[in-house]
Amino acid sequence: MSGGVSGEDLVVFVGTGTGADGVGPVLPMREAAVNVADLAVTRGDGVFESIGVIDGRFIELPRHLARLKHSAAMLDLPEPDVDAFARAARLAVGAHAPQRELLVKLLHSRGIEGSDRASGWVQVLFGTDHSEARSTGIRVVTLDRGYRHDIAQTSPWLLQGAKTLSYALNKAALREAARRDADDVIFVSTDDVVLEGPTSNVLVRHGDLFRTPRPDLGILAGTTQAAVFETLGALGFETSEAVMAPAELATADGVWLLSSGRLIAPVRELDGRSLPVDAAFTRTLLERTFGL
C-alpha cells in the first residue's frame, strides 16, 4: 500500500521489528495491533504527540518532535528516534487519502514489560471538522487540577509537563465539562493560577497584550501556542508567558484554547458567563499561522 492512497486511517510502526531505516510498512489501522503486555496498554507508560497536517503540510513538526523527546526524557524512556518518526509520518500521510486537514499521532511506549525495547508508531487519521468551534467558539468551565502551580519543580515524579499516555483524568475532566453543559475545560491550580486545558493551551487577550500560562507551571509547552505567538509578534502585538489568576479570564478581551487539531478556538462562555468573541481576528490568526 506504500505510496498508494487509502480511504481508511493508517499506521506505520517505528523502531523495533522494522527495516534498516527504522520504519515499517503502511498498515490499515484496523490491522495494526500491539501486544497486550506493552506498557502503553497496561500502564499508560509512554508519551505521544498529535500533529495537525493541513494541505499536506505538517504544522510545527520540529516542535512536536522536540516535545516528544522532552516528554520521553521526563519518563526516563529510551530516546525516541525522531527522524524515524518523521519519516514514518511522511510515509503514512503520503499513503492516506488526501483531506484538507489530517491528524497525525506519534506514540512512543516503554514497550513490552521486561523487554527493554521501546515500541512506537505513527497514526494518520481523518481530521475532525472543527469549523464551528473555530468560528462560533466554545463553552468552557474551569476545573481544579488539584495541584499547586509549582508542582513540576517540587515533585517531578508527578510528570506534570510531560505528554504521557496516562490521559484518563484529562478525559474525565472533559466528561465533567459535558455534564456542566460545556465543551472544554481550563484547569486551575489549588493556589488560583490558570494552567491549561486537558488537551490545549490557554491564550488571553487584554488590549494589545496576549498572554499564555508560563510553561514552568507544570503544563505542556504549547506547539500551537508557539506558532500563534509568532503570528501575534509579526502583527505587532505584545506576547508574554505569565502567571494569571482565573479572575483575569473574566475581564479578558478574548480567551482562546490552542491545540494541534482544533488549532484556535475562541472561548465564548466561561463558567456560564459570556466572553467577547472576535471572529474576524480568529480567522486572521488561523490564516496567518496555518494558511487556513
Added chain:
Amino acid sequence: MSGGVSGEDLVVFVGTGTGADGVGPVLPMREAAVNVADLAVTRGDGVFESIGVIDGRFIELPRHLARLKHSAAMLDLPEPDVDAFARAARLAVGAHAPQRELLVKLLHSRGIEGSDRASGWVQVLFGTDHSEARSTGIRVVTLDRGYRHDIAQTSPWLLQGAKTLSYALNKAALREAARRDADDVIFVSTDDVVLEGPTSNVLVRHGDLFRTPRPDLGILAGTTQAAVFETLGALGFETSEAVMAPAELATADGVWLLSSGRLIAPVRELDGRSLPVDAAFTRTLLERTFGL
C-alpha cells in the same frame, strides 16, 4: 490449548468478539494483541485489577471484581461483565503451568475510539519471587502526591480512588524511589496525611492497634488490606481506618505495604531511618491470611 497446561503466560479475551459466554479462547500472551486505536493504548482510558493466585486459589476475587466495577463506574465506562471476567480468569489459570504463586490481571478498556464497545481481557503471569521482601522487608521513601487529602470529594474528575490504566506517575514514583536507593514509596498529601503506595496500601502498628489510611482519602480501597484486617481481627487485635500524619510512621511498632502480588512486605527503612521488623508476626499474617 484450553484445558491444557502452558509454559508461557496466557491471555483470555472477555466480551466483544468472544463466544456466547463472553469468554474467548486461551492464547499465548505473545500472540494476544489489541488494536493501536484502543483507548487503553492511546489514553490509559480503562481500569484494571491484579489478583494473586496461591496454589490455584484466587485471593479475594469478589473484592477485586467489585473494585473493577467501582473503578469502571468512576470513569463512566460500560459496566464490566465481572462473571465473564471470573470465568476467563479461571479458564486461564487452569491452562497455565502450575506454580505456587501466579498473578492474574483483569483489564477493562473503553475500547476503540468511537466504537462504543469496551474491550477487556485477563492475563495470567508467573508470579515474581517476593520471599525476600516478605521476610527481610523493604526500604521505602515518602513522596509528595501533590494533592490534598480531600481531593476525591472536591474534584472527582481527578479519578483518585479509581484503579485506572493511567499509571505512568506511579511508575515514575517507583523510579524516584530507586534513585533514592529505596524499593518503594508511600505517598503523602500536601496537607500531611499518609495516603498509599503507588501499588499498595499502608498498614501501621502501634501496640495492639493496626491502622490503614481511610479509603475516602483519594486512595484505592485495599483488597489485601481488607483480608489482613480480617486476620488481625481474628487474632484479637484492634483495627481501624484512620487519618495519619507521616510522623506517626516513624514512631510505629511496624509498618507494612500490602498488595496483591507481594502481599505483605514489612518496611524496614523509611526515608533512610530503620523501622522495627517483626518477621515472625509477618509470617503469621501471611500464613493465616493466604495459607502461605
